[in-house]
Amino acid sequence: MWWKRAFLALALIMGSYEVALAQDAGSCIFRLSRSSLVDVRVSYQDASGQQISGTGTGFIVSPAGHVVTNSHVLPEQGTFQNLSIMGAVGSRHAQALPMSIVDRSTVGDLALLMLPNMGAAWAPVVIGQASMVTPGSPVFAMGFPLDADVSIVDGRISSLNATIPSDPRAWWQTSVPLNPGNSGGPVFNAQGVVVAIAVARRRDAQAFNFVIPVDHANTLLALAPVTRGEQAFNNASDCRRMRERITAHEQVFGPFNLRPGEARNIPVRLSQEGAVDVTIERVEPQWAREEDRGREPPGLAVRICSAEMSVDSPCPHSQVGQEGVVRRRLPAGPGTITVFNFTTNPQLAFTARVEMPNSAAEQ
Numbered sequence: 001m002w003w004k005r006a007f008l009a010l011a012l013i014m015g016s017y018e019v020a021l022a023q024d025a026g027s028c029i030f031r032l033s034r035s036s037l038v039d040v041r042v043s044y045q046d047a048s049g050q051q052i053s054g055t056g057t058g059f060i061v062s063p064a065g066h067v068v069t070n071s072h073v074l075p076e077q078g079t080f081q082n083l084s085i086m087g088a089v090g091s092r093h094a095q096a097l098p099m100s101i102v103d104r105s106t107v108g109d110l111a112l113l114m115l116p117n118m119g120a121a122w123a124p125v126v127i128g129q130a131s132m133v134t135p136g137s138p139v140f141a142m143g144f145p146l147d148a149d150v151s152i153v154d155g156r157i158s159s160l161n162a163t164i165p166s167d168p169r170a171w172w173q174t175s176v177p178l179n180p181g182n183s184g185g186p187v188f189n190a191q192g193v194v195v196a197i198a199v200a201r202r203r204d205a206q207a208f209n210f211v212i213p214v215d216h217a218n219t220l221l222a223l224a225p226v227t228r229g230e231q232a233f234n235n236a237s238d239c240r241r242m243r244e245r246i247t248a249h250e251q252v253f254g255p256f257n258l259r260p261g262e263a264r265n266i267p268v269r270l271s272q273e274g275a276v277d278v279t280i281e282r283v284e285p286q287w288a289r290e291e292d293r294g295r296e297p298p299g300l301a302v303r304i305c306s307a308e309m310s311v312d313s314p315c316p317h318s319q320v321g322q323e324g325v326v327r328r329r330l331p332a333g334p335g336t337i338t339v340f341n342f343t344t345n346p347q348l349a350f351t352a353r354v355e356m357p358n359s360a361a362e363q
Helices: 002-036 214-221 236-246
Strands: 037-046 051-060 066-069 080-089 096-098 100-104 111-114 138-143 151-164 167-174 186-189 194-201 209-213 248-258 263-270 274-286 300-306 318-321 324-330 333-341 347-357
Touching: 002 037, 002 051, 002 138, 002 151, 002 186, 037 066, 051 080, 051 138, 066 214, 111 214, 138 194, 151 209, 167 194, 194 214, 209 214, 248 263, 248 333, 263 274, 263 347, 274 300, 274 333, 300 324, 333 347
Parallel strands: none
Antiparallel strands: 037 051, 037 080, 051 066, 066 111, 080 096, 100 111, 138 151, 138 186, 151 167, 167 209, 186 194, 194 209, 248 347, 263 333, 274 324, 274 347, 300 318, 300 333
C-alpha cells in the first residue's frame, strides 16, 4: 500500500533527523563542557594501614572551583588517614591539582569538593532541574571511564522511580552506558544543562544504569555560587554557532631542540579568559653517546603562566615525560608557555601544539 510506504519513509526521515539533532547536541555539550570536567583521583590509608586508591569524575559548578562528585568516590567518613584528593581539569593528562572536601550529603551519594585558586575563574556547567526530564528524554553523560580520557555517551531516561535502599528518594534508570570512572560525572539534557549525576550500574543487566536527579544536590549546591538555567544553547543552529565560536585556535611551535637543563619560552596572548592546552608531540631523544641510549627516559615539563602569576605556585611545572597534554585557564592578557628538559643526558627534539578558544585567541 502506498500510504504504508509513505509512512515508513516519513518515520525513517524523522529518525534520521532525531539522530542528527542528538549528534549536534552531543558535540556542543562536549565542546562547551569539557573544561568543566574533573578527573578525580583519591588515595588514602584505611584503618588497617592498607593503601587504597580510586578514581571518579566530578564537574565544576562555580567559578570559584566547587566540584560535585559521588560520595562513594571518597573514603567513608572517619575510616581513613593520609587522604589525598587530586583533580585534573578537562583532560586526564592535565596537571593534577590538590582538592579539598567542602561537604558531603548525609542522604544519597553526593559530595562537594573544591579546586585551588589558580588566579583565574573556573568554567562551571549550567545547573538545571529534575522537572526538565521525563521518561524517554535523551540525555548525555560525560566522564572518565576506566582508563580513557574524557568522553561523552548518550541514551535515554528509562524510569524516574528507581528504588535504592541507601536513598529514600528515587533515582533515575537510564540506558546511558556507564562504566567505572563515570561515577560523579554530569548528565546533561539535550539543551546542555545538567539534570543528573552518574552513580551506578547493574552488573547483571544491560542498559540498566542509574543517575541521581540534580535536585538531590540542592543542599550542597546552596554552598556554591552556581549558575542555573533552562538551556546552554537554544537549537541546532545556535548549537552550530556556539561550536564555531568555541572551536579551538591551534598553532604548532617547533620543532625545538633542548639540551639537558634548557628551557624554551613560547609567548601567548588572550583577548579574554580561556583554557590553554599544550600538547607535547614527536619527542625524539638524541643521545650524546650510543652507550647512554635508554639509560634515562626522555622527560619534559611544561608550565603555563599569565604575566600576573608568580614563577612559583600557583604556576608549577607539569611533567609530561615523552608526550602529554597540559591545560590551564589563563586570564586575558599576555602569558608564557615554558617547556623544560629536566633530564641529565639526552638532548630532546619536540613540537608543541597550542590550542585555545577562538574567542580568546589574539591573532
